Amino acid sequence: MNRVFCLVGKSCSGKDTLYAHILERYPELVPVIPCTTRPRRPGEVEGQTYHFVTEERLRQYEEEGQVVEKREYHTTQGPWTYFTLRFALDTDRLLITTLEGARALMDCYGPQAVRVVCLQVDDRTRLLRYIHRESRQQRPDYAEVCRRFLADQVDFSQERLDQFPRLDFIDTGGDIDSCLKQWEGIYQKQ
Numbered sequence: 001m002n003r004v005f006c007l008v009g010k011s012c013s014g015k016d017t018l019y020a021h022i023l024e025r026y027p028e029l030v031p032v033i034p035c036t037t038r039p040r041r042p043g044e045v046e047g048q049t050y051h052f053v054t055e056e057r058l059r060q061y062e063e064e065g066q067v068v069e070k071r072e073y074h075t076t077q078g079p080w081t082y083f084t085l086r087f088a089l090d091t092d093r094l095l096i097t098t099l100e101g102a103r104a105l106m107d108c109y110g111p112q113a114v115r116v117v118c119l120q121v122d123d124r125t126r127l128l129r130y131i132h133r134e135s136r137q138q139r140p141d142y143a144e145v146c147r148r149f150l151a152d153q154v155d156f157s158q159e160r161l162d163q164f165p166r167l168d169f170i171d172t173g174g175d176i177d178s179c180l181k182q183w184e185g186i187y188q189k190q
Contacts, residue, residue: 004032004093004109005187006102009119010152012129014172015096016049018119018179022094025180026187032087032095035061038080042138050082061085069097069104076144089113099160116164117186118156121173 007015023031035051037058046052053061058081061067070083084101087093089109097105099116106114127149134140161167170182 001113002089002092004089004095004105004114005029006105006114006116007094007096007119008099008102008116008156009172010121010126010156011148012126012133013119013121014129014179015119017176018170018172018183019094019096021176021180022183028092029094030091032084032093034082034084034095034097034101036080036082038075038082055081058083068108069101071098071100076141076147099155099164102164111166115168115186116166117168117170117183118161119170119172121171125173 007019009015019031023029033047033049033051035053035058037053037055040046040050040052044050044052058067058070061083062070066085068084068086070081072079072081084095084097084105086108102114102116130145130149131142134142134145168186170179170186172179
């Protein structure tokens with residue numbers, strides 16, 4: 001049976017970094033590229049991290065019944081929508097999403113086909129990573145950093161994590177080789 005591996009975790013827990021290394025090491029995994037209405041950041045390439053779409057295109061996808069899950073964030077720069085389109089489960093897939101996104105994928109493809117992998121790191125490390133990442137932006141928005149950091153505390157509360165009985169964890173506080181070793185143990189489970 002083909003599986004969908006969902007990487008989830010708080011902001012700056014290492015999702016993008018681990019995702020890139022997994023895809024490099026495991027070329028048989030096919031990425032699921034989510035969509036967003038937010039503006040493209042410097043250095044982002046259409047179709048790699050996200051498909052950047054207009055609100056109008058999102059409405060068309062919804063009318064066509066193509067949207068598996070969507071979520072809207074009220075950021076300091078206005079509302080941004082992120083969503084995942086339906087895809088064929090004809091091979092093992094990998095994506096970065098949220099707990100809500102993972103739940104929607106379970107509803108769409110079945111709970112046995114979806115593996116949720118939660119990346120965890122201590123708050124101090126995560127906050128320092130986040131500030132460093134934001135400082136590289138053309139116009140750093142530290143208020144948004146604070147908003148997201150606090151929102152993550154709620155989004156990844158123990159109560160919400162407990163709703164996923166088959167949740168796997170990766171500690172991203174170490175080096176990438178340690179993270180990939182943890183990933184391999186999860187990926188090899190049937």
